[in-house]
Amino acid sequence: xxxxxGIDAGGTLTKLAYMNDQHEIQLQxxxxxDLPNVLDWINQHDIDEIGLTGGRTEQVKVLLDKVNSIHxxxxxxxxxxxxxxxxxxxxxxxxxxxxxxxxxxxxxxYMDAEKHMRIGGTGVGGGTLIGLASLTTGVHNYExxxxxxxxxxxxxxxxxxxxxxxxxxxxxxxxxxxxxxxFGKVGINDETNYETEDVLATVQxxxxxxxxxxxxxxxxxxxxxxxxxxxxxxxxxxxLRDIIANYTILxxxxxxxxxxxxxSGAIGALMxxxx
Ligand SMILES: Nc1ncnc2c1ncn2[C@@H]1O[C@H](COP(=O)(O)OP(=O)(O)OP(=O)(O)O)[C@@H](O)[C@H]1O
Ligand SMILES: [Mg+2]
Numbered sequence: 001x002x003x004x005x006g007i008d009a010g011g012t013l014t015k016l017a018y019m020n021d022q023h024e025i026q027l028q029x030x031x032x033x034d035l036p037n038v039l040d041w042i043n044q045h046d047i048d049e050i051g052l053t054g055g056r057t058e059q060v061k062v063l064l065d066k067v068n069s070i071h072x073x074x075x076x077x078x079x080x081x082x083x084x085x086x087x088x089x090x091x092x093x094x095x096x097x098x099x100x101x102x103x104x105x106x107x108x109x110y111m112d113a114e115k116h117m118r119i120g121g122t123g124v125g126g127g128t129l130i131g132l133a134s135l136t137t138g139v140h141n142y143e144x145x146x147x148x149x150x151x152x153x154x155x156x157x158x159x160x161x162x163x164x165x166x167x168x169x170x171x172x173x174x175x176x177x178x179x180x181x182x183f184g185k186v187g188i189n190d191e192t193n194y195e196t197e198d199v200l201a202t203v204q205x206x207x208x209x210x211x212x213x214x215x216x217x218x219x220x221x222x223x224x225x226x227x228x229x230x231x232x233x234x235x236x237x238x239x240l241r242d243i244i245a246n247y248t249i250l251x252x253x254x255x256x257x258x259x260x261x262x263x264s265g266a267i268g269a270l271m272x273x274x275x
Pocket of ligand 2: 008010011054103104265
């Protein structure tokens with residue numbers, strides 16, 4: 001029997017998906033700047049057939065020239081193939097949906113029974129979360145960013161609609177508790193000292209709100225209710241998921257989070273060769 005694996009080599013993380021002997025999907029990721037680790041893993045597991053996708057495909061190919069057969073699949077195809085598989089496995093069924101992939105950057109797709117297409121994106125993504133966190137607070141480690149952001153509070157930094165419309169009703173289409181300006185209080189206050197936790201929570205809010213705003217607008221444009229949010233940026237990050245979910249629901253759309261949200265591309269690359 002051939003040993004088969006799907007690899008999604010992304011800007012930040014390289015994701016692996018493979019079937020164990022019980023035909024259950026196993027998943028793992030490595031930093032993309034440490035590809036020799038991926039090679040070691042592949043050598044140890046006697047892999048001879050690889051489905052490959054992602055922006056770092058060429059770098060992986062260079063390392064894997066000994067492997068018998070590599071089947072390349074375009075990233076968007078792989079991601080949507082994986083999402084279709086995951087939806088079915090988790091018992092979802094939609095006529096149409098928006099897929100927002102929050103990777104290093106963010107890519108947004110539309111999918112229905114017949115077709116899929118990329119409909120937009122933004123450079124604001126998981127890379128922005130780490131990059132801005134590091135520049136504003138010096139905290140570089142991803143786990144630590146999450147840990148501190150969780151404890152933070154955005155109220156002293158973000159400017160809300162109700163902060164602008166003081167003593168009067170805000171316009172009817174704007175809820176008073178919506179963010180009017182991410183980081184907007186800083187420029188109009190005398191305060192210069194901010195807690196690291198609060199700055200990180202606010203960075204996370206900015207990233208989550210930009211991505212959700214764009215996803216919602218594209219969902220409206222495509223007349224679609226369900227928005228499926230994927231990407232490793234959602235890993236262990238309940239707060240980011242809450243920001244995304246609450247805003248999506250407020251705008252009368254339905255957010256969906258898949259179980260293995262970071263691995264759609266790798267699963268799709270695997271399915272492309274075993275199905
Ligand atoms: N262990 C981790 N190490 C680094 N980043 C992590 C980790 N866990 C979660 N992340 C977050 O996940 C993001 C990367 O997500 P993902 O793996 O989906 O992107 P990618 O596929 O590498 O990038 P792209 O699809 O844009 O090429 C990082 O920017 C970071 O915010
Ligand atoms: Mg990716």
